[in-house]
Structures are given as C-alpha cells and as structure tokens.
Amino acid sequence: MSRAAQSPEQGQLSAVAPQRLRAAAEAVLIVAEEPVSEAALAEALGVEEAQARELLESLAAEYAGELAGTSPRGFVLRAVAGGWRLASSPEFSDLLERFVVGGATARLSQAALETLAVIAYRQPVTRGRVAAVRGVNVDSVVRTLLARGLIVEDGQEPSGALLYRTTTEFLEYMGLRSLEELPPLAPYLPEASALGEIEEELDGRSLR
Numbered sequence: 001m002s003r004a005a006q007s008p009e010q011g012q013l014s015a016v017a018p019q020r021l022r023a024a025a026e027a028v029l030i031v032a033e034e035p036v037s038e039a040a041l042a043e044a045l046g047v048e049e050a051q052a053r054e055l056l057e058s059l060a061a062e063y064a065g066e067l068a069g070t071s072p073r074g075f076v077l078r079a080v081a082g083g084w085r086l087a088s089s090p091e092f093s094d095l096l097e098r099f100v101v102g103g104a105t106a107r108l109s110q111a112a113l114e115t116l117a118v119i120a121y122r123q124p125v126t127r128g129r130v131a132a133v134r135g136v137n138v139d140s141v142v143r144t145l146l147a148r149g150l151i152v153e154d155g156q157e158p159s160g161a162l163l164y165r166t167t168t169e170f171l172e173y174m175g176l177r178s179l180e181e182l183p184p185l186a187p188y189l190p191e192a193s194a195l196g197e198i199e200e201e202l203d204g205r206s207l208r
Helices: 018-031 038-045 049-063 090-099 110-122 127-134 139-147 168-174 192-203
Strands: 075-080 083-088 151-156 162-166
Touching: 018 038, 018 049, 018 083, 038 049, 038 083, 049 075, 083 090, 110 127, 110 139, 110 162, 127 139, 127 162, 139 151
Parallel strands: none
Antiparallel strands: 075 083, 151 162
16 A cells, blocks of 8 residues: 555555645644644655655745745744744844734733743742742732743642743743753852752742
C-alpha cells in the first residue's frame, strides 16, 4: 500500500503533492491554535520530519525577505514553545498596538512583568514568595497573569499554599523556544545572603 493510500489509523494522512507542500504547510500554520511541532507538520503533510524542518526554515526565511527575490512580509514564522507559529512582524508592533484597543492584546504593566519574571525564574513558586521577592502584594497581578494564560496553578505546598508556573503562552509571549533560553538572572538578583534570609523567613511561616 502506498503512503498516499494509507489510512489515518495507520498514523499517516494522504501525502501532499511536492509542488504544494509550501502552501499546505501555510494552511496548517494559519489554523493552528498552538505552535506546530516539526513532527506534527511532518505527519500532516506525509513527509519526513527533517523535510518538515527544512520547509519551516525556508518559509521563515522567505517571510523575513532572506531568500532571493523576496521582501519582508507583515508577518514572521517563529520557533517558539517547542514548535513554529505565525506572528505579526515586530516592525509593526506600534501600529498594531494602536489598531487593537484594550483586550488581552494590551501590554503587560511593569508590575505584571516583574511578577512574571519572578515566577519564571523560581517556579513552581507561591504568591507569598513572589511577594517577598518583590516587596509588595501581588494578588491582583497574579490574577491578571492567570487570566492572560501566562501562568497556571501547579499544585500546593504542604502548608496549602498554591504553587504557580509559567505556560506555553508565556514562552510564545516572550518569543522563547523553552525556559532554558531565559537569560542568566544572577546580575539582577539581590545578594545571595539577602535571598537566603528571605527563604528562611518564608519557610518559617505558612504562605497563601
């Protein structure tokens, strides 16, 4: 049985004609609600994963105007959160911010960004620990980050305090492939002794 004739139950969809692979890949990327992995695209197109990777890299170069005879588009193809996703070009970020009024597309406040940074680097972490590092109450900011889908609850400490971690939406928002791409935090942290005092104080009481 040929690949094109194999059924979905056998793990393969009908193969796409070679000359239509680029168009088919674009169709998948447009409707995808989450970053598309190379493996998922390969299965959808009926090609090897290495070919899917080359196709994605070629499309990204085309949209960026890096291929001969092309010019930059109003959108880019980015590798984020373990997959690939179409996004508006950073060149037009100010224009789009003016176009879109309010809603979930609004920029995060400085307080939200600082809180998100603490959670990203110390996750899973409680609100109490985040508040101790920032020196202010973070309840409302945490609710905002939860509503934006940038963090989620991730279990509890023995004391009952909820733990929070970042999500794939956070990786997309920051343009990161994984948390390993977070920049080193050491230059921006308090002295180690100060952090130790904070931890000792927090460990001595129940935080919610």
